Amino acid sequence: MTKNIEYQGRALIHGKIELLSGLHIGAGKDTIEIGGLDNPVVKHPHTGHPYIPGSSLKGKLRFLLEWAFGKIRKDGQAWGFNEKDPLQKFEVGDHILRIFGTPAKKDLWSAGPTRLVVRDAFLNKAWLDDALAKGFPLTEEKTEVVIDRIAGKAHEGVGPRQMERVPAGALFDMEMVFRLYAVDGDGGARDKACLNWLLAGLSLLEQDALGGSGSRGYGRIRFRDLEIVWQGERQNIDNRFRVERFDPETAPAIVEL
Numbered sequence: 001m002t003k004n005i006e007y008q009g010r011a012l013i014h015g016k017i018e019l020l021s022g023l024h025i026g027a028g029k030d031t032i033e034i035g036g037l038d039n040p041v042v043k044h045p046h047t048g049h050p051y052i053p054g055s056s057l058k059g060k061l062r063f064l065l066e067w068a069f070g071k072i073r074k075d076g077q078a079w080g081f082n083e084k085d086p087l088q089k090f091e092v093g094d095h096i097l098r099i100f101g102t103p104a105k106k107d108l109w110s111a112g113p114t115r116l117v118v119r120d121a122f123l124n125k126a127w128l129d130d131a132l133a134k135g136f137p138l139t140e141e142k143t144e145v146v147i148d149r150i151a152g153k154a155h156e157g158v159g160p161r162q163m164e165r166v167p168a169g170a171l172f173d174m175e176m177v178f179r180l181y182a183v184d185g186d187g188g189a190r191d192k193a194c195l196n197w198l199l200a201g202l203s204l205l206e207q208d209a210l211g212g213s214g215s216r217g218y219g220r221i222r223f224r225d226l227e228i229v230w231q232g233e234r235q236n237i238d239n240r241f242r243v244e245r246f247d248p249e250t251a252p253a254i255v256e257l
Contacts, residue, residue, distance in 0.1 A: 005112045008180040008188040011195060011257065015226035015238070017052065017121055017172040022140060022165030023219050025056050025211040039212075040164045041139060049128070050139055050166045054118035056211065057174075061118075062100045064204040065197070069248045071096050092183060095248075098194050115191060116198065117177040127171040140167045144216075165218065174223070180257070193251035199241040200252050202226075206242070230257045 025042050041050050066072055071079040071094075080102035092111040101114030123138070131138065142163045145154040154160070178198065180191040202223055209219035226238045240254050 004182075004184055006182040008182055008191070009231060011178045011180060011255075012229040013174075013176040013178065013199075013226070014229075015174050016124060016224040017174050018222045018224050019166060019168050019170045019172075019220075020222055021168050021217055021220040022142065023052075023170070023211050023221070024163055024165045024213055025052060039161070041166060044122070049123055050170075051123065052121040052172055052174075052210070054120045057121065058100065058116065058118040060205060060208070060210055061198070061201050062096065064208060065099070065201045066096055068201070068204060068246045069095055093190055095194050095197055098191065099198055111183050112181045113179070115179050115181075115194060117179070119175040119177075121172040121174045124171040124173050131170075137167065138170070139164050141165075163213070171224075188257075192257055195257070196251040196254045199228075199237065199254045200243045200246055203242045204246060228255050230255075 023041075024039065026039055042053060043050050062078065066079050073079060073081065079096050080100075094111075098111055099114075099116050101116075128138075130136075142165055143160045144163055145160045147153065147155060178191075178195050180188045180195070182188045183190060206222060208214065210221050211219040213219070223241070224238065226236070226241060228235050228237055235255055237254055243252050
C-alpha cells in the first residue's frame with residue numbers, strides 16, 4: 001500500500017495535429033434526413049466547425065499503449081475496467097493506470113490520480129482563417145459502396161453511404177497536461193518514465209490512425225511543432241518523440257525534467 005504521494009508539478013505538451021488523410025470522428029445522428037449524410041463528423045455546437053474530442057485522442061493513445069505494454073483483457077474491456085477480476089493486478093507501478101487512470105476502488109489502487117489530461121483540439125486559427133478566406137470546405141462528403149464479391153461491382157439493392165470527413169491538410173491545435181507525483185519517495189522518477197512512454201505513444205499513433213475507418217485510409221495524422229513546458233522551461237520534442245521500436249521495459253529518453 002502506498003504511504004506517501006507528493007505533487008511535483010504539471011508538464012504542458014502542446015503542438016499541432018495535421019491531417020494527412022480525411023478524418024472521421026462520428027457525432028451520431030438522431031434524425032433521418034432525405035439526402036442527408038449517413039455519418040456526420042462531430043462539430044462545435046456554436047461555430048459548426050469540426051474538432052477532435054480529447055476523449056477520442058486519449059482513448060486511441062490508451063488503446064495503442066495497452067497493446068504495446070501487453071495489457072489486453074480477453075473480454076475486450078479497457079485495462080483497469082473491473083477491479084474484481086482476479087487476473088488483473090493493480091500494481092503501484094502500472095504504466096497504463098498511472099497515465100490514463102482506473103475506475104478501481106481506492107483501496108485497490110493507491111498510486112494517486114490520473115496523470116494525463118487531454119484537451120479538445122480545435123482548428124488552428126491561422127489555418128481556419130486562411131481556409132475560410134479561400135472558400136475551402138471544412139468537411140467533405142465521401143461516398144462508399146458495398147462490393148458484390150461475384151460481380152466485382154457495387155452491390156445491387158445496397159445503396160451507397162455518405163461519410164463526412166475533415167479533409168486532408170486541416171490543422172488542429174493540440175494540448176495535453178501531464179501531472180507528475182512522487183510516490184513513496186521516488187522523486188517522481190516513475191511518473192517521468194511514464195511521461196516518456198506517453199510521448200512515444202504519439203509515435204505509435206502516427207503509425208496507426210485516429211478516428212473511424214482507419215483500415216480504409218482514414219485518420220492518418222502527423223504531430224507538428226511539439227513542445228513540452230516544465231517549470232517555465234520549454235523543450236522542443238518535434239522529432240525526438242518518434243521511436244523506431246517501443247520498449248515496454250525501458251522508457252525512451254525523450255525529455256528530461
